[in-house]
Amino acid sequence: MNFKTQPVRTVDNRAQPDWWRGAVIYQVYPRSYQDSNGDGIGDLKGIAQRLPHIASLGVDAIWISPFFKSPMKDFGYDVSDYCDVDLMFGTLADFDDLLDKAHKLGMRVMVDLVLSHTSDQHPWFQESCQDHKNAKSDWYVWAEPKPDGTPPNNWLSIFGGSAWHWDGRREQYYLHNFLTSQPDLNFHNEEVQNALLDVAKFWLKRGVDGFRLDTINFYFHDQKLRDNPPLPVKRRNATIAPRVNPYNHQDHQYDKNQPENLAFLRSLRSVMEPYGAAAVGEVGDAQYGLEILGQYTAGDDLMHMCYAFEFLANAKPTASDVETVMDRVDEVAADGWSCWAFSNHDTVRHPSRWNLSDEGLKMMTVLMMCWRGSACIYQGEELGLPEAEVAFEELQDPYGIEFWPKFKGRDGCRTPMPWETQSEFSGFGENKPWLPVSPKHMEMAVDRQEEDPDAILHHYRRAIRFRHENPALRSGTQSPMKADGGLLIFTREHEGETYFCAFNLGDDVATVAAQTGSWQSIGADLGSVQDDLTNPVTLNPWQFLIAMKPKG
Known part of the structure; x- marks a missing residue:
């Protein structure tokens, strides 16, 4: 590991310790954002070149998917050096320049840390696999075969097949929850934990404002290597792997989601705290995602926010679905904080996944900006890309x-x-x-949408600005959601101001009952229906209504 000289920070997050709460975060997938040198692959200089576009959206931060040194078997999510930039993306100096430019544009920068596993080309693994007695022999999850030579248990890889791969040098299996070239680190080894905390310190000292933590619930495994039980067929509806993958046939009680993870997350939070940095964790679990989200973000000594997969699922969410999810969040994560996303680099883009019209896409964008939690939007989402x-x-x-x-x-x-x-x-x-x-x-390119005042791009800008201009939508309390057919209703409140939100997610006309009080319809430029709430209001499919009741 090569810890380069650190520059002085240009932004002090300690002045706004809760900057992340209700923030809008823009995800950049660096291979595909902007190619600055003509090699066909996007890079850090390209991202820096396009920062004005991102800033024009009004987002609070950008999350950059991995750009670390890597053999690229999984496009950067297989890291061979946590503290250097892969040459295809540029140099550390390029990253420093990007960071400085982003800060000057008023945006924070979060980098994607892949801590659960490394590349098999990482020097740590290269040493670990040599024999049973070297200094890093216990840095990865090694296990003896069963007497018949088969893997030690039934754990499966998300990428298909067994989660165990035989290594002839040690005559043992090693664990890989993803590709065979992505061996899992052994978090039960304190030296491994300390080395990864040093990685976090490296980037924090360099000036980053936080982390997106890949597969945050995969860090620890069951030390007894117990078999996962089968998952009943009726519970296989929710998946984080393709339906054709037998990974969905197991209840993953032992290969992830282990209680020891909480202590490590507290250590990571303590490293981040002096910098005012924040982390958002990806909870990769279809059965227990919201419960884990609640566990990992409870209080003020664990992670700041996490996101689960409820709104990254294939089925278009109904009003009842949203109500169910939010009720569950209130139950298991009332003391935590969610970060919601509809699309990212691992899922089919939601306009296609949910077969949304432009009206549907615009309404779902406003809905995300109105409900409680932080929000991630994925590059190109602001263009409505299918x-x-x-x-x-x-x-x-x-x-x-x-x-x-x-x-x-x-x-x-x-x-x-x-x-x-x-x-x-x-x-x-x-x-x-x-x-x-x-x-x-x-x-649907940026230049064409810039010229069209009705384009999705401008709608995203208006929706994000609307969130920032109304503090209740960013960080206020939220009432329990109520679904009535296709109609979803909830309120947000902050310092005496109350916001009434009604969204028609159904295919039929819906009626909002008359409300008492001095409500003022707002959000006209977003498409919010402007009407008098003292009378019933009719909403066609994909229409919505937002109103505000002032203090007093």
């Missing part, structure tokens, strides 16, 4: 190649960002990119 079609011969994602054609992988949401309608590669770069630019996306 999932791109990528032919099998152009696929890059090993996940999609493994389960094609039932599951096409993640490449469709990772294609290059379209900046210019008329350019050959839509302004992404001068040469052919690593994934094809979608023709549909080119028609």
Whole structure:
């Protein structure tokens, strides 16, 4: 590990310790944002070049997916050096420049830490796999085979097959929850924990404002290596893996979600605290995601926020679905904080996943900006991009190649960002990119939407500004949600001001009952119906109403 010289911080988050609460965070997938050197792959200089666009949205922070040194078997989520930039993305100096530019534009920067596993090319693993007695022999999860030579238990990989891979040098199996080239670190070893805390310190001293923590609930495993029990068929509806993957057939009680994780998260929080930094954890679990979210964000000594997969699911959420999720959050995470997302680099883009019209997309955006929690938006989401079609011969994602054609992988949401309608590669770069630019996306490029006042891009800007201009929507309390057919109703309150929110998520006309009090309809430029709440209000499908009752 090469700990480079640290520059002086240019932003002091301690002046606003709760900056993350209710923040809007913009995710950048660096391979696909902007290519600055013509090699077909996006890079840090390219991101820096496009920061004014991100700032124009009004977001509070950007989350940059991994740009660390890596053999790129899983596109950067297989790290071989936590403290250096992969040459395809640039240099540490490029990152410092990006960080400085973002801070000057009023945005914070969060980097994506992949702590649960490394690349098999990481020097730690290269040493660990040599024999049973070296200094890092216990830094990864090694286990003896069963007497018949088969893996030590029934744990499965999210990417398919057994979660165990045989290594002839040690004549043992090692654990990998993802690709075989991504061995899992042994968090039961205190030296491993300390080394990873040092990684966090490296980036904090460099000036980052926080972390997105990949697969935060995968850090620890059951030391007894007990078999996971089968998951009843009726509980397999919610999944974090493709339905064709037998990973969904297990109740993952022992390969993740272990109680020892809480102590490590407290240690990580204590490292972050002096910098005023914040973390958002990805909870990768379909059965217990909200409960884990509640555990990991409870109080003020664990993680600041986490997100689960409820709104990254395939089914379009109904009013009843949202009510159920939020009721469950109130039950198991009342003392915690959620960070919601509809799309990211691992899921089909939600306009396609939920078959949304422009009106539906606009309404769902406003809904996210109105409910309690922080929000993540994924690059291109602000353009309303649908999932791109990528032919099998152009696929890059090993996940999609493994389960094609039932599951096409993640490449469709990772294609290059379209900046210019008329350019050959839509302004992404001068040469052919690593994934094809979608023709549909080119028609929705930034330059074209900038000229159209009714474009999705401007709607996102208005919705984010609306959230910031109304403190109750950012950090106020939230009433229990009520679903009545397709109608979803809730209120937000802050310092005596109350906001009434009604959204019609259904296919039929809905009626909002008359309300008592001096309500003022607001949000007209977002499409909120302007009406007198002292009388019943009719909402067509994908219409919504937001009103405010002033103090007193």
